[in-house]
Amino acid sequence: MKRRDFLARAAAVASAGFGLANLRSDGHGFTNSALAANEGSIEKASLEQKFAEFALSIKYEVLPADVIASAKRVLLDTLxxxxxxxxxxPANIAETTIRKTFGEGNTATVIGYARPATVxxxxxxxxVLVRSLDLNDxxxxxxxxxxxxxxxxxxxxxxxxGRSGRDLIEAIVVGYEASTRVNDAISFVERGFHPLCAxxxxxxxxxGKIWGLPKEAIANAVGISGARGFTSFVVNSGAISMMKAMGLAATAADGVFATRLAAQGFTGPSGTLEWLASKMKPVKEGFAVDLEVARYRLPRVAFKRFPIQIELQAVAEAGTLLSAKIGGRTQDIRAITVETYPGIIERVADPAKFRPxxxxxxxxxxxxxxxxALLDGDVTVDQFEKDRWRARDVMELVSKTSVRPGASLIAKIPKGRGASIVIAFADGQSLHETVEVPEGDAERPLSRASLDRKFMNFAVPVxxxxxxxxxxxxxxxxxxxxDVRELTRALGGTGKQNPG
Incomplete structure (x- = not known):
């Protein structure tokens, strides 16, 4: 682009401002002159265009019944x-800080709190609320x-x-499908970044879909957001801090800002994912993102029974089963041997995890x-909130635990998340438990009764x-x-558990 043309484009964007004032009140119009004048004239890499086309093609009327049902399940679980x-x-700090950062506002509900905020x-x-407990899908x-x-x-x-429930379902499907398909296409962790980059x-x-933006604007927004959306995997390394809960939340705020810019004609780069695949080791040959609409990933999402990392669900389940068999003999345990998958061991059984x-x-x-799980017969939010994990009896069992790859598990389910546990007692006796597929896995879905119980346990106190x-x-x-506001009005609270 010539410098003169660039300056003209920048001036047009600046005069339009950063808001969405040029949208009609129903949100579906788009009259920004800076973008309209260039609609169809800006060359974009095919992937950005395909992402935009993909989003615009998602319509409630043609969604399969299982996808709609899955969208409602994940919404209930997430709330x-x-x-x-x-x-x-973490939530209280975030709730206080947003007003200093994004200003006062009353357009969107803060779940469980009294005061609304800007979008x-x-x-x-x-x-931050969704991620803090490590219990989301x-x-x-x-x-x-x-x-x-x-x-x-x-x-x-x-x-x-003021969108409808069907509009919300469409938006959920779009966000889920795009993110999971990027996750299928490339590993961010292999390149030093966090999976949330997807x-x-x-x-x-x-x-872009909720605002009713045209394809070109959405493609530009994807380019801007994609280029900025790299979060280092250090977030999940060593001593894990509160930032674990805000990583994607920060990416989301940035992505919305990117879309506001694109809505006013601000252009973005192309080929951000292709650049990652070709320039950062390991180089991925034949890189492509599957954007075939009919191949939905949403029904394959796993839910958590325990408030811990997803790859620990089988370990916790096996531990609770063994707890009932151990009775009061935990003091007699000589050694605990866990077999699972090498990648899981790398992420959840590295040296820092033995002394958190x-x-x-x-x-x-x-x-x-x-x-x-072995000592208390369960793994709960309360244990983490009350520092149960620091207790002497917990750390004594930790010191007796060793973890190694499980050849039989790997041979039977090569890409599984199962675990096998052997407990050896001082008198020579032993106990064994294997969970190949944990409850909540896509292959062993969380029952509706369990999902409802999980939701009610957390919602009722608020x-x-x-x-x-x-x-x-x-x-x-x-x-x-x-109008979705009928739902969001029901989500407010006092900012406390069990108020009054």
Missing amino acids: GCAFGSVGSE EGALFVNG TYIGTEPLHPSEVLPTALALCEEN AAYGIPLIA QTKGTADHSLPVCLAM VGMSGAERVMSLVNGLEELK
């Missing part, structure tokens, strides 16, 4: 996770991803724009989570029994809602 974090230190403020706090492509962290963006934007491609598609210093490290620690039942009812009938 439950958010309620469970209300009043936590960016609400989606940031709600993102997981998709396994090239690596574990938590796609439910895109839901706060869909919810806040639909609320701001959402940098889903967020602008959500915003933070809650965020403890809920990613195989030996710690197993020890609590909004009461009647409030929790109302939220559940609204989610179950989401496709019938004319």
Whole structure:
């Protein structure tokens, strides 16, 4: 582009401002002259265009029934996770800070809190709430991803724009499908980045679809967001800090800002994913993202029974089963041997996980989570909040635990997340338990009764029994809602668990 043309484009963008004032009140019009004048004239890499076309092609009327049902399941599960974090230190810090960063606003609900916020403020706090407990859903492509962290963006934007329940379902599907398909296509962890980087491609598609932007604007938003959306995997390394909870929330706020810029004609780079695949080792030959609409990933998302890393679900389940058999003999345990998958060992049984210093490290620690399951018969949020993981009896079992690759597990289910545990007692006796597929896995789905119970356990302390039942009812009938604000109005609270 010539310098003169660039300056003219920049002037047009600046005069338009950063808002979305040029959209009609229904959000579907787009009259920005800077973009309209160049519609169709800007050459874009095919992938950005295909992402935009993909988002615009998702229509409620043609979604399969199982995809719609899955969207409502993940929404209920995600709201439950958010309620469970209300009043936590990370959430309270975020809720206070957004008003200094994004300004005061009343367009979007902060889940479990009394004061609404701007869209960016609400989606940031709600993102922290969703992730804090480490109990939200997981998709396994090239690596574990938590796609439910895109839901706060869909919810806040639909609320701001008065969209329907069907619009929200479309936005959820778009965000989930784009993020999971990127996750299928390339490993960010292999290149030193966090898997949440995949959402940098889903967020602008959500915003662009809800705002009714044209293909060219959405493609530019994807380019801007994708180029900026690289988060280092150091977030999940060593002593895990509170940043674990805000990684994708920050990416989401940035992605919405990128879409606001693109809506006013701001252009973005092309080929951000291709650059990653070709320039950063390991080089990925034949890189492509599957954007065939019919091959939905959403029904394949896994839910968590325990508030710990997804690859620890089988370990915790096996531990709870063994706990009932051990009885009061934990003092007689001589050694604990765990067999699982090499990649899992690398992520949850590295040296730092045997001596965790933070809650965020403890809920990613195989030996710690197993020890609590064996001693207490469960792994719960309360254990982490009350520092149960620091207790002497827990650390004693941790010191007796060794972890190694499980040849039989790998041979039977090469890409599984199972675990096999052997407990040896001082008198020579032993106990053994294997969980090949944990409860909540896509191959062994969490039952509806278990999902409802999980939601109610976290929602009732924040909004009461009647409030929790109302939220559940609204989610179950989401496709019938004319305005999502009927749901979001039911999500507020006092910022505390069990107020009064």
